[in-house]
Amino acid sequence: MIAGWLQGIGHWVFNRFSRVGRGSLFLLQCLLSLSYMVKRPLLLVRQLYYVGVQTLLIILVAGLFVGMVLALQAYIVLVDFGAEESISLMVSLSILRELGPVFTGLLFAGRAGSALTAEIGLMKSTEQLSGMEMMAVNPMKYIIAPRFLAGFISVPLLTAIFMAVAIFGGFVVATEMLGLYEGVYWSQMQAKVDFYEDLMNGMIKSLVFGFVVVWIAVFEGYDCVPTSEGLGQATTRTVVHGSLAVLGLDFILTALMFSV
């Protein structure tokens, strides 16, 4: 019985290793195929539409509400100390450093990552990918690379939009609902928010998140078990692993960037 048990563990471990190996080789192949995008930019533009533009709405709405809620909550704490002018600082720093990149990464994994996995996975189960190979069309170049690059480009762009909208949402709540002066909101922020330390570090985070989430999404699709059940599991894994990767990496990046 113990032998069977040990065998199970070994099997599981080797399976993990082989997945990591396949994932890394897949990434390498994908990066090597990126040069194809120079020859066929339209493939990329089309994917930017499906991956980026269609995620825009949820990013805009989420950003607006996150900013508004943050301003309201910050007010409750700060008003006790007579420091309600610092609302903008609290909103902008938490958005730029953490919430902007993390929220965008999570929403992207849920909205665009799952769609990418499902699309590629269905292509695999209906044997479209093998069909392409039969016609001497490399699916890596034609299918995977455009989606990968589109995701990698979209996430930082979406993050910038999310940050701007969230800070605007905070501005609306602070001035319209809480009666803060407009000038105070912007000047407090400008005095303390640093371009490199806060904004650029946030954007670096979003680059990392975008890379990892879109890598997970296309790999899960490409590597899924080509059945309806396997496809469902692959899509779930994209969202779960993508979100966990974003949160875990966020801790590591925060520790590297902001710890004293």
Added chain:
Amino acid sequence: MSTRNIEIMVGGFVVLAILSMVMLSLKVSNLASYGGDDDVYQIQAQFENIGGLKERSPVNAGGVRVGKVADISYNNEQFTAVVTMQIEAAYRFPVDTSASILTAGLLGEQYVGLDPGGDEEYLSQGGELELTQSALILEQVIGQFLFSKAQEE
């Protein structure tokens, strides 16, 4: 959807993102204050204790912001903190100006306050302030207060 529409939408998306980035850098962060470093001059001052002063803390004169702290280092021969300040070229100060580290409000952020003297020569690039006053450390003040109270009794 036609290719042209897709191109338009993607173009709009990219433009929106670039506009957000511009708004974030100019309106939210202090990128604007990084430029124009050429019309500033640097002066130095040595303090015994700078308290919670940090790089980029404001330098004020009469309550008006005239520059920022560019660098903080420690002089290991005189055992003092050396604060390098960047003053905008539009403002000039006599050479006998004194610098003190003050706190905005009771618990607010710390800044360097400049108190102009009466000399007719003005500070230029690399100038040094001779008269300085250290930061008020709340713990030390309370400690002194308690000590004097104890002595009275």
